[in-house]
Amino acid sequence: MSRRTLSDAEAQERASEQRSYLWGFALALILTLIPFGVAAFAEWRPLHLYLLIGLCAMVQVVVHFRCFLHITLARNKREDLQLILFTALILLIMVGGTLWILFNLYYRMMPHMLP
Amino acid sequence: MTALTSRHTDRAGAPARHPGLNLGHAHREGEESREEMVFGFWVFMMSDMILFGLLFGTYVTMLGGTAGGPGPKDLFDMRGAFFETMLLLVSSFTFGMASLALKYRDDRRVLVGWLLVTLLLGLGFVAHELYDFHRMFEAGGVPSRSGFLSAFFSLVPLHGLHVTVACIWLIALLGQLAVHGLDAQTKNGLIRLAILWHFLDIVWIGIFSLVYLGGLA
Numbered sequence: 001m002s003r004r005t006l007s008d009a010e011a012q013e014r015a016s017e018q019r020s021y022l023w024g025f026a027l028a029l030i031l032t033l034i035p036f037g038v039a040a041f042a043e044w045r046p047l048h049l050y051l052l053i054g055l056c057a058m059v060q061v062v063v064h065f066r067c068f069l070h071i072t073l074a075r076n077k078r079e080d081l082q083l084i085l086f087t088a089l090i091l092l093i094m095v096g097g098t099l100w101i102l103f104n105l106y107y108r109m110m111p112h113m114l115p
Numbered sequence: 116m117t118a119l120t121s122r123h124t125d126r127a128g129a130p131a132r133h134p135g136l137n138l139g140h141a142h143r144e145g146e147e148s149r150e151e152m153v154f155g156f157w158v159f160m161m162s163d164m165i166l167f168g169l170l171f172g173t174y175v176t177m178l179g180g181t182a183g184g185p186g187p188k189d190l191f192d193m194r195g196a197f198f199e200t201m202l203l204l205v206s207s208f209t210f211g212m213a214s215l216a217l218k219y220r221d222d223r224r225v226l227v228g229w230l231l232v233t234l235l236l237g238l239g240f241v242a243h244e245l246y247d248f249h250r251m252f253e254a255g256g257v258p259s260r261s262g263f264l265s266a267f268f269s270l271v272p273l274h275g276l277h278v279t280v281a282c283i284w285l286i287a288l289l290g291q292l293a294v295h296g297l298d299a300q301t302k303n304g305l306i307r308l309a310i311l312w313h314f315l316d317i318v319w320i321g322i323f324s325l326v327y328l329g330g331l332a
Contacts, residue, residue, distance in 0.1 A: 064317045098169075
């Protein structure tokens with residue numbers, strides 16, 4: 001009753017948006033369960049585990065941006081995507097530079113600080 | 116700004132012009148200001164992302180600095196981290212359902228229902244995180260103990276503070292909904308809060324992966 005009467009185009013749009021949220025939730029759930037499951041129950045070598053956790057996290061971030069925040073490759077959304085990529089570039093320079101310099105310093109002068 | 120206002124169409128023929136769910140043709144009121152407002156909020160989110168990213172970097176540089184105090188394996192609890200992750204992920208989904216109700220329904224009942232579920236999940240997350248910190252304090256993991264713990268307590272509680280503020284904002288919007296109904300301002304507020312909420316879930320992916328799983332692996 002209280003649902004607005006939707007035109008065909010709107011009904012189609014609604015279905016596709018609902019699918020987007022459901023897919024996003026399902027994928028995010030799987031990508032969360034994999035690293036937690038492996039970390040809790042499997043005896044993997046730490047390096048492999050770190051790689052798996054990092055990979056799942058990166059894919060999940062993309063899933064969240066795509067399905068929950070609706071950032072797509074469509075032309076009219078380019079500014080939003082470009083802003084994400086620019087932020088990622090700034091972070092790469094600043095965080096990467098910090099880690100590079102500080103771990104080099106630890107390596108040369110404070111080996112006990114290396115994890 | 117010409118590119119911003121152009122009407123290229125997304126899939127299903129709906130003009131999509133800002134991050135998050137676009138309300139489309141049926142919600143014309145307040146539409147002129149909505150696009151700029153949401154884009155401005157998006158810029159703010161991205162600056163917030165830089166803040167969090169640098170705190171992640173600081174945390175990694177401090178991983179070795181436990182100064183003989185308790186480390187990740189002594190303090191972190193995987194079950195608690197998993198529970199918090201699930202609360203936040205489900206709340207992200209329920210906020211998505213609230214956005215759909217905002218876009219496609221005339222009444223407020225379903226919308227308010229989903230928003231209340233989201234609020235409860237958000238408050239549950241904050242409560243469990245506070246309990247987690249309390250447990251860490253009991254085990255001697257206080258911020259002043261070591262560089263590692265200082266870095267931890269500037270990163271993770273900052274996210275918790277964001278979620279707390281988002282919950283307060285949600286309560287304020289529920290008040291606005293009750294008093295003014297679904298007017299243009301309330302809709303704009305809900306759209307921006309949805310972006311903040313989904314964004315905070317993205318930051319949490321970094322926290323549970325790097326801090327909790329990385330620390331316990």
